[in-house]
Amino acid sequence: MMALPYITEHTGFTGTVYATEPTVQIGRLLMEELVNFIERVPKAQSASLWKNKDIQRLLPSPLKDAVEVSTWRRCYTMQEVNSALSKIQLVGYSQKIELFGVVQVTPLSSGYALGSSNWIIQSHYEKVSYVSGSSLLTTHPQPMDQASLKNSDVLVLTGLTQIPTANPDGMVGEFCSNLALTIRNGGNVLVPCYPSGVIYDLLECLYQYIDSAGLSSVPFYFISPVANSSLEFSQIFAEWLCHNKQSKVYLPEPPFPHAELIQTNKLKHYPSIHGDFSNDFRQPCVVFTGHPSLRFGDVVHFMELWGKSSLNTVIFTEPDFSYLEALAPYQPLAMKCIYCPIDTRLNFIQVSKLLKEVQPLHVVCPEQYTQPPPAQSHRMDLMIDCQPPPMSYRRAEVLALPFKRRYEKIEIMPELADSLVPMEIKPGISLATVSAVLHTKDNKHVLQPPPRPAQPASGKKRKRMSDDVPDCKVLKPLLSGSIPVEQFVQSLEKHGFSDIKVEDTAKGHIVLLQEAETLIQIEEDSTHIICDNDEMLRVRLRDLVLKFLQKF
């Protein structure tokens, strides 16, 4: 979502974007915060010549190692964000969205964040599931919808956990105990974080924890330009929450306990460190603020303020950035650094459980999931293992999905259906020949009964010979079956043919009607009538032959 403005505003994209309401609202907050942080430190100049490969090669690390620098872009503006968001059409879980009458798109709950979705793209006969950023853990959002992913031809799997070895529950416990320890020793705790998502769960854990840990007098500060909005928005998406939280709303009570933390003044939120915050600021305290990369945002001030004291602790919970790299420019640091990444997305054990449950015919995933992570190459369990083996893709690679479309839906009008004459070919299988007019509108196909043949305009003089040329578009049915010679001869005799001679050939028989100078070659799967130009005779013979054959 965070890159949406680049697509909608800079690529000439004119299509519709579909997203759930919480995704749009919270996505807006995240982008708003980002833009706000970036705009606080305007750059008077910008350099781009260094992006030249020859120059970049000579630069010191890490600039030297940066990849795809030519694709780096400036951060978008709020105006672009608003414009991008205005192109989004809101959808709800399990809503079936028809696209051009050809495919149906449906978002499903993915269980990872408020309104986060997996998507099903299906036609009447094919089904592709896109699973991204899903969680099977019970946190605040609605649980993941697994049942609807069943019977997929292809399942595209991405957005797995970035820290497959860390257990989120354990990390939360560690987070709380480290926080308590620091406070007890008189230090401050800094939590670099995004303004939405895991922070809701952290606040909820702290809510339960602070009294037992004797932290009830310690102030918690949440500093972000969108702190207030984020906390408020989290309370109004009752329908997108897990069952527990939903029932709270029914009481009616706010679903998240941070409402109570705010009411009792334990949690305070500020748009930035300037203004009210500087008056209220008390130490020791706990500060939640962004950006988790430690490169911009209010977190920078706290790093500089608290970095020199070993009493203080910074606790990393967001898995998006390597904490060592994030800290690099602040070294040497006296403050304690704790790394408890909390990533509730699917790990490889959960993936294999999910795949067993859902049983897609094929799995498609990014290349890195098909081999163990480079740092832990012996961990064969840290990769996707399924049968048939997953198809992998790389950046900018086009992958042909392994299925062939064979059928499409068509509707037969009831009048036409009434006129069909099914005939049973094999037990349980019936056939009916259909001749109908095909109408196609908005990619929907309907078969209508053929129009009644128009009365031939009699009395009119025929103008040209070519008018009489029969319309060969009236197709004759295909024939099937074979002709038993003896019965055929009997039937010929019954219809007044005499002087019939039958000769056996290698492949069948030849029936000679000597009087009429006619020859009928009968083989297993073909019949050839050779006669003089006598239309009457030919038609009579034809009808006799057809009696023995099935038409399709």
Added chain:
Amino acid sequence: MPEIRVTPLGAGQDVGRSCILVSIAGKNVMLDCGMHMGFNDDRRFPDFSYITQNGRLTDFLDCVIISHFHLDHCGALPYFSEMVGYDGPIYMTHPTQAICPILLEDYRKIAVDKKGEANFFTSQMIKDCMKKVVAVHLHQTVQVDDELEIKAYYAGHVLGAAMFQIKVGSESVVYTGDYNMTPDRHLGAAWIDKCRPNLLITESTYATTIRDSKRCRERDFLKKVHETVERGGKVLIPVFALGRAQELCILLETFWERMNLKVPIYFSTGLTEKANHYYKLFITWTNQKIRKTFVQRNMFEFKHIKAFDRAFADNPGPMVVFATPGMLHAGQSLQIFRKWAGNEKNMVIMPGYCVQGTVGHKILSGQRKLEMEGRQVLEVKMQVEYMSFSAHADAKGIMQLVGQAEPESVLLVHGEAKKMGFLRQKIEQELRVSCYMPANGETVTLPTSPSIPVGISLGLLKREMAQGLLPEAKKPRLLHGTLIMKDSNFRLVSSEQALKELGLAEHQLRFTCRVHLQDTRKEQEMALRVYSHLKSTLKDHCVQHLPDGSVTVESILIQAAAHSEDPGAKVLLVSWTYQDEELGSFLTALLKKGLPQTP
């Protein structure tokens, strides 16, 4: 013949106890399960024994759908599910699921505790009943079973009100519940896509009314309230806890703020206060403006409006009080009304519809001497005002919705028979859609003709589409194929494919006709003449002269040969398959006439 059957058990040519049975493609759905405000006997609930004489409701009904939390749409639900007995799913939106049990409990309390009724549903029954509820999101397609699906649309009216589409295969019915086509101060307008249902079941409370603009009504309302408090009078506004109360509160709140008024506004405690909380938490269901500004200022956190205490009613000086219930038939609003009725400086404003038999209905119809319990006569000197703030669609709105959904037919419920008749005429004349208005217990049967979905092989479809796109497609093209029916799996494939799939060999039927012509020329020359003749005659066909000396017209082969007996004659062998029969027989007839003399 497939058909859709609709039977109102309540709300048929009536307002109250909404309950409509719909049978569609073998599925039975019950829409709403309401009570009637005007009755206190058996008639207050729909007659569920109609549904099935013997046998359980659960076996007969596939699901129950509740459109919104008003008691005339859900009041009979615990009675129906717990006392009559129904264990299937009950669908409603999240806000409805949240608020419904509270209103039911409130209703139960008034009936049992105040009126002392026995044999009424209990609190536990309400809880058990609510356990059977499945909450739905807006626009979510809920698969009730493999065939039956339902989908909710936003209806305005009250918080969480929804219209429902019920769909089986290609047949569908839309039930509007109560809806509002104009956004108000706190809710948005109803909206539905062009879903072209076979039947649209719509409410018709205001079938004959076309309301003036909302702004005028609001201004009028504010003016009356303002004037009354200016001259020291008290204003009583009887409301139902949820809905109008919030709209009017927002209206007064903004007015008070703008005019900097200090006169107190009160809100009867309990339910209404709680109600505001629901509005805060379900703010996504309110209108755009409120949703946009809620972070800065939640419209449902009122500054000027305070909780009411019973004792305040005797306070001197002006005040405005919102009190429940809305029809002045019981409770706090009636108490306050009795206290204030004697003073002509005071005013009561009725903002909604009042059912016959209630005090609200009596004073609105001009009665000024009311007989109360204990033979007391209450003389009403206070001013009585009626202002329609009901969030129902008016005639214009109903027509608009019918236009939006484009149904094949319309069925009216939830309205008075006379007014319905008028609207029916209007719908039939202006929109040319057939329209029904059954009374309770009367069944409307609509034949439907669902088309049959089958799978068509892509090869066949593409072949046909490619040809169908030719410019000469004026004449409808015929598509030929074979329908393979195996169990319930229907597939339409080309005849060739059908033969192949069933392991049947094609039997080729060929004809060869000898055409005798008197001609002494050589065979090759003969063939060339045939070619040029046919080429000039058959302009629309592909005529070719092959290197081996034969001529083809499409797939028909013509060869010239010498006559075995007569050297002056030649034989043309014309050969074709059964599939090209017409063209073949036409060609032989044509050639029999001889070739034109070369000029």
